[in-house]
Amino acid sequence: MSDEIPVRPPTSSLRIVATLAVAGMLSGTLLVLVHQATQPRILAHKAEALRQAVGTVLQQPTTTQLLYRVDERLTAELPEGASERDFAQVHAGFDADGALVGFAIAHSKAGFQDQVRVLFGWNPRSERLLGMKVLESRETPGLGDKIEKDLDFVGQFGSASTPLLGVKAGAGSGAQQEIHMITGATISSRVVIEVINEAAADWAPLLEAWIAEAIGA
Amino acid sequence: MRQTTPSQDLFRGVWRENPVLIQMLGLCPALAVTNTVANSLAMGGATLFVLCGSSLFVSLLKRLIPHEVRISTYILIIATFVTVADMGLEALVPGLHKALGAFIALIVVNCMILGRQEAFASKKPVGRALLDAVGTGTGFLVALLMMGGIRELLGAGTLLGFPVFGEHFEPWVIMILPPGGFLTLGFWLLGLAWWTERRAQRAVPTDGTTPQKEAA
Numbered sequence: 001m002s003d004e005i006p007v008r009p010p011t012s013s014l015r016i017v018a019t020l021a022v023a024g025m026l027s028g029t030l031l032v033l034v035h036q037a038t039q040p041r042i043l044a045h046k047a048e049a050l051r052q053a054v055g056t057v058l059q060q061p062t063t064t065q066l067l068y069r070v071d072e073r074l075t076a077e078l079p080e081g082a083s084e085r086d087f088a089q090v091h092a093g094f095d096a097d098g099a100l101v102g103f104a105i106a107h108s109k110a111g112f113q114d115q116v117r118v119l120f121g122w123n124p125r126s127e128r129l130l131g132m133k134v135l136e137s138r139e140t141p142g143l144g145d146k147i148e149k150d151l152d153f154v155g156q157f158g159s160a161s162t163p164l165l166g167v168k169a170g171a172g173s174g175a176q177q178e179i180h181m182i183t184g185a186t187i188s189s190r191v192v193i194e195v196i197n198e199a200a201a202d203w204a205p206l207l208e209a210w211i212a213e214a215i216g217a
Numbered sequence: 218m219r220q221t222t223p224s225q226d227l228f229r230g231v232w233r234e235n236p237v238l239i240q241m242l243g244l245c246p247a248l249a250v251t252n253t254v255a256n257s258l259a260m261g262g263a264t265l266f267v268l269c270g271s272s273l274f275v276s277l278l279k280r281l282i283p284h285e286v287r288i289s290t291y292i293l294i295i296a297t298f299v300t301v302a303d304m305g306l307e308a309l310v311p312g313l314h315k316a317l318g319a320f321i322a323l324i325v326v327n328c329m330i331l332g333r334q335e336a337f338a339s340k341k342p343v344g345r346a347l348l349d350a351v352g353t354g355t356g357f358l359v360a361l362l363m364m365g366g367i368r369e370l371l372g373a374g375t376l377l378g379f380p381v382f383g384e385h386f387e388p389w390v391i392m393i394l395p396p397g398g399f400l401t402l403g404f405w406l407l408g409l410a411w412w413t414e415r416r417a418q419r420a421v422p423t424d425g426t427t428p429q430k431e432a433a
Contacts, residue, residue, distance in 0.1 A: 008284055010285075011283040011284065011285055015283055016285055016286050019281070019282060019286060020286055020289065020290065020293075023290050023293050024293065027293055027294070027297040030301070031297060031301070034300075034301050034305070038307065038308035039308075041308040042304070045307070045308070049311070113319070138318065138319045138322075
């Protein structure tokens with residue numbers, strides 16, 4: 001029996017490149033087909049999840065109204081021929097007497113691993129938050145994902161005032177603006193706070209203008 | 218490579234070479250997502266699907282894939298099936314998909330799957346590769362269910378969400394938290410090691426002679 005290890009003839013660069021290119025194209029084609037087949041159901045699930053989340057962050061309003069951000073003003077009607085996916089949206093919530101409860105605003109920002117998308121209920125007149133829910137996040141399991149699973153953290157957003165101020169767990173002066181961040185998930189919890197502060201500052205003038213115009217308050 | 222029969226290919230991965238309990242592969246999802254039986258089922262099912270799909274294509278294309286880029290190509294094939302599983306779960310069971318979070322995408326780096334492609338599927342015909350994938354995937358699913366069942370039962374007092382112990386049961390919350398994964402896996406491994414040793418001792422003849430090895 002020979003001790004020589006059989007030598008494999010080298011493969012040409014062209015064949016290597018062609019193999020990877022064809023494999024990539026086939027993979028891409030399959031993924032596009034599966035994406036097209038699953039997307040309608042995924043979008044329907046997301047719409048239902050959003051509807052339930054709006055109810056949660058606005059503390060179960062009696063009615064809601066969808067508003068679109070068109071040319072830096074809020075309107076319930078889309079321009080003719082426009083798709084609603086092209087415009088940022090907020091949900092206005094009203095109580096049984098028709099009084100405005102607040103607005104549910106979705107906003108996202110880069111977290112520790114990926115984009116963190118947050119929905120929060122906010123009343124711009126009182127500058128009080130009504131609730132917060134993480135819609136999408138791929139933060140580290142067991143650490144960063146506590147921003148949606150830690151009920152103590154999430155519960156703080158039900159009564160805090162904007163602009164929010166993140167403080168270490170167990171620290172702070174007890175002010176309404178303070179949010180105690182999660183130990184071990186400081187970046188993720190800070191991202192949630194920044195998302196709300198940025199979105200509140202961005203939307204405040206539009207919401208105020210809409211309240212003055214539509215409700216006349 | 219040692220010659221095996223089709224039934225050995227199928228059943229080897231289920232128990233004798235179970236990827237989690239014997240080979241200690243794929244421990245990251247085994248520890249992280251087995252806090253409920255439903256999560257274990259979804260993760261085990263997704264991994265089984267990826268393993269079968271990848272083994273099928275790797276075995277089919279083994280003569281076309283140059284040796285120099287075989288690992289890259291295997292990973293591309295595995296990643297494709299993981300993405301398909303990810304989108305399928307999101308469309309069919311969004312709650313479970315959200316509960317499993319990043320761990321579905323992390324199936325790509327499960328060394329058990331790449332290991333089966335390199336060690337078996339790339340050297341065997343399609344049928345044998347599929348049998349091996351089904352056996353190994355089922356073994357992974359069984360191990361996840363063994364952990365998920367214990368953790369949900371003790372950590373929440375339920376099985377698949379149905380109460381088992383009644384309302385007076387105080388759940389051992391630690392079992393559904395990360396330490397519960399380590400504890401459960403540790404106790405399973407302890408129990409299996411004890412059982413294996415006991416079987417080995419019983420196989421020793423009582424007259425003190427050592428058992429003769431079977432003819433090769």
